[in-house]
Amino acid sequence: MLESLTKWSRVKSPWVCHLNTGGCNGCDIETLAALMPRFDIERFGILLKGTPRHADVLLCCGPITRQMKNRAVRIYEQMPDPKFVIAIGSCACSGDVFWGCYNVLGGIDKAIPVNVYIPGCPPRPDAIIHGVVKLLGDLDPSYNQLLEELKRKNEIHVSGE
Amino acid sequence: MAVTIPIGPQHPALKEPINLTVTVDGETIVDIGVRLGYNHRGIEKAGELGNYIQDIYLTARICGICSHIHSTTFCQGVEELLGLEVPKRGLYIRTLVCELERIHSHLLWLGVAGHELGFDTLFMYSWRDREIVMDLLEIISGNRVNYGMNTIGGVRRNITDEMKPQILKGIQQLKERTEYYLGVASTEVTFLRRTEGVGLLPKEKAIELCACGPTARGSGVEYDVRRDDPYAAYPYLDFKVVTSDLGDVLGRTVVRVLEVIESCKMCRQIIEELPEGEFRTKAPRKVPAGEVVSKTEAPRGELLHYIRSNGTDHPERLKVRTPTLANITSVLHCLKGGYIADIPIVFAAIDPCMACMDRIMILDSENRNRKEKQAISWEELRKYSMKWYSDRYQSPSPLKGEARRV
Amino acid sequence: MSVASDVENKLKETFGEQILKVRIPRERRIFVRIPLPKVKEVIDYLKQSFGMVHITTITAVDVGEDIEVLYHFFCQGVTISLSTFVPKTNPVLDTITPVMPGAILYEREIQDLLGLKVKDHPDPRRLILPDDWEEGVYPLRKDYKVEVKEG
Numbered sequence: 001m002l003e004s005l006t007k008w009s010r011v012k013s014p015w016v017c018h019l020n021t022g023g024c025n026g027c028d029i030e031t032l033a034a035l036m037p038r039f040d041i042e043r044f045g046i047l048l049k050g051t052p053r054h055a056d057v058l059l060c061c062g063p064i065t066r067q068m069k070n071r072a073v074r075i076y077e078q079m080p081d082p083k084f085v086i087a088i089g090s091c092a093c094s095g096d097v098f099w100g101c102y103n104v105l106g107g108i109d110k111a112i113p114v115n116v117y118i119p120g121c122p123p124r125p126d127a128i129i130h131g132v133v134k135l136l137g138d139l140d141p142s143y144n145q146l147l148e149e150l151k152r153k154n155e156i157h158v159s160g161e
Numbered sequence: 162m163a164v165t166i167p168i169g170p171q172h173p174a175l176k177e178p179i180n181l182t183v184t185v186d187g188e189t190i191v192d193i194g195v196r197l198g199y200n201h202r203g204i205e206k207a208g209e210l211g212n213y214i215q216d217i218y219l220t221a222r223i224c225g226i227c228s229h230i231h232s233t234t235f236c237q238g239v240e241e242l243l244g245l246e247v248p249k250r251g252l253y254i255r256t257l258v259c260e261l262e263r264i265h266s267h268l269l270w271l272g273v274a275g276h277e278l279g280f281d282t283l284f285m286y287s288w289r290d291r292e293i294v295m296d297l298l299e300i301i302s303g304n305r306v307n308y309g310m311n312t313i314g315g316v317r318r319n320i321t322d323e324m325k326p327q328i329l330k331g332i333q334q335l336k337e338r339t340e341y342y343l344g345v346a347s348t349e350v351t352f353l354r355r356t357e358g359v360g361l362l363p364k365e366k367a368i369e370l371c372a373c374g375p376t377a378r379g380s381g382v383e384y385d386v387r388r389d390d391p392y393a394a395y396p397y398l399d400f401k402v403v404t405s406d407l408g409d410v411l412g413r414t415v416v417r418v419l420e421v422i423e424s425c426k427m428c429r430q431i432i433e434e435l436p437e438g439e440f441r442t443k444a445p446r447k448v449p450a451g452e453v454v455s456k457t458e459a460p461r462g463e464l465l466h467y468i469r470s471n472g473t474d475h476p477e478r479l480k481v482r483t484p485t486l487a488n489i490t491s492v493l494h495c496l497k498g499g500y501i502a503d504i505p506i507v508f509a510a511i512d513p514c515m516a517c518m519d520r521i522m523i524l525d526s527e528n529r530n531r532k533e534k535q536a537i538s539w540e541e542l543r544k545y546s547m548k549w550y551s552d553r554y555q556s557p558s559p560l561k562g563e564a565r566r567v
Numbered sequence: 568m569s570v571a572s573d574v575e576n577k578l579k580e581t582f583g584e585q586i587l588k589v590r591i592p593r594e595r596r597i598f599v600r601i602p603l604p605k606v607k608e609v610i611d612y613l614k615q616s617f618g619m620v621h622i623t624t625i626t627a628v629d630v631g632e633d634i635e636v637l638y639h640f641f642c643q644g645v646t647i648s649l650s651t652f653v654p655k656t657n658p659v660l661d662t663i664t665p666v667m668p669g670a671i672l673y674e675r676e677i678q679d680l681l682g683l684k685v686k687d688h689p690d691p692r693r694l695i696l697p698d699d700w701e702e703g704v705y706p707l708r709k710d711y712k713v714e715v716k717e718g
Contacts (some may be wrong), residue, residue: 454596454646463641467624490669
């Protein structure tokens with residue numbers, strides 16, 4: 001009973017925390033733009049939180065730098081279980097242009113486990129919405145219908161599908 | 162007695178990783194240290210390893226907000242080394258994207274400043290209107306952020322006649338909205354109360370600490386690379402350098418909002434006077450040995466790239482100096498003596514861009530050897546607070562920073 | 568007469584043989600090469616006679632045996648780049664922070680990335696690289712090779 005209640009609330013209102021692990025800011029501003037009136041990610045109940053202790057989902061932007069690695073792990077550990085990580089942008093997925101830079105370790109998955117990868121430099125806000133809804137679809141299959149609906153209404157564009 | 166509070170690297174008030182070590186006495190900041198480097202990637206070394214074409218895209222990814230200005234600075238430096246004459250149409254298109262980028266960056270800043278002041282309505286409004294300029298950039302370049310417009314010898318995409326009316330319409334809308342924000346910034350009581358007299362940077366100090374961009378112009382220093390060291394199409398454009406003598410957060414806000422209006426005028430002029438002809442020339446792969454200093458005015462201030470070539474297809478040394486680094490000494494000066502609650506807005510007022518700056522990092526504190534007592538008993542705290550308040554209200558000269566908040 | 572050539576003439580008048588090389592590649596740019604011990608003096612002189620107070624940055628380049636240090640200033644619409652050579656065997660140079668307060672961070676930057684030692688710097692601690700960076704390794708020197716990681 002309690003389990004289904006927590007699952008319901010988690011799926012209906014996932015709280016996210018945003019973390020820049022060394023990126024160029026491009027993905028950060030697109031993530032913020034997704035929260036703004038035009039794209040309005042809040043209609044899925046998604047709320048931006050300042051502290052990882054309140055968050056279910058960690059939005060990571062940028063490659064992981066040497067200095068940031070331990071901090072990212074600490075922030076990840078502060079989140080309550082079950083926790084999810086979304087890597088936003090090509091850098092967060094693999095390191096991208098910063099691959100081979102002496103202070104960059106690579107993608108976010110070098111430090112913490114990642115659930116969803118959103119490639120793009122930077123991904124458009126609708127791609128970010130797509131990624132988040134896909135994560136919700138993993139938690140509750142009924143969200144896959146929402147995804148279909150969004151695609152039909154042309155609110156998100158999926159290339160290669 | 163001083164208490165040290167660490168803020169960041171992950172903190173609700175900060176959008177990017179930075180660590181502030183704030184020493185406070187009551188609520189007044191007596192000392193502040195900054196630890197950066199959470200964003201340090203090693204781009205200058207990577208620039209030496211890639212070839213010139215790769216480096217255009219690498220420099221564009223120094224910062225996602227001002228990506229075009231970074232690649233512009235790099236490209237015009239390489240063009241100078243090559244002795245390449247860029248077609249006038251290419252320069253105009255390059256300048257147009259520069260100015261649109263400035264508009265997008267300043268509107269973004271205005272929203273973030275509103276957010277830091279607890280004025281989220283302004284945040285939502287200005288970010289909504291920012292979508293207009295994002296659409297324009299998408300029409301021109303095909304992407305919302307990281308446009309990839311520049312190449313050595315010009316730009317990669319042309320502006321067609323169908324685009325022109327769309328751009329003019331968007332610019333007109335933006336101009337009207339920005340004029341509305343100017344009204345907000347100069348009359349709205351919430352805004353004025355939180356910005357007037359906060360984070361004061363006197364003109365002499367701004368010159369001494371080598372501040373640049375809107376931070377310096379908000380303190381009355383008339384320095385703008387676009388006018389003082391013109392590049393691209395700026396010699397052909399009419400524009401004013403906006404300054405304010407206020408020297409506080411309000412001054413910096415007004416400068417940025419007025420700059421958006423100036424930028425709108427420039428964009429209109431560029432579209433109307435766009436020369437015909439080619440928009441790029443072919444550039445050789447190898448660059449003769451030499452050195453060049455390339456300077457531009459980024460949305461945040463003066464940007465410098467130093468490029469040294471060695472006759473091959475990759476640079477010998479690429480040095481990038483970003484405006485945030487120049488302004489960080491000024492912001493530390495502004496914060497001292499202020500209130501702890503003002504940290505987010507004073508810090509935001511220089512429009513810090515950690516991604517730009519954090520190719521390097523800083524740790525700064527002048528009086529580190531002061532004895533800091535971290536844990537105190539309740540009784541000690543009570544005595545201390547009584548003393549603090551009696552000092553504050555009875556002495557004829559209140560603590561620095563008190564006078565302005567009555 | 569342009570400001571750049573004015574700077575050139577005045578410097579040659581005052582310092583004579585000490586000004587090793589002057590190059591004016593284009594309008595509003597001037598590169599001046601001076602010997603290491605004269606740096607402070609030249610900066611002081613330019614500050615007094617041209618009102619040069621704005622330092623943009625300090626660049627250091629590894630040129631083999633030496634490290635070339637370039638100070639980029641801006642005054643009266645001209646970007647003045649003073650360059651000097653510091654030998655790698657004794658990479659020590661004097662601080663200019665007392666004359667140019669804005670230079671404090673740039674001096675710390677070159678200290679970390681190229682292993683120069685800035686004498687009498689007000690705050691010479693390590694500042695640029697991660698906490699766990701090895702001592703004596705300077706990433707922007709040419710002998711530092713970036714290892715290509717797996718993948």
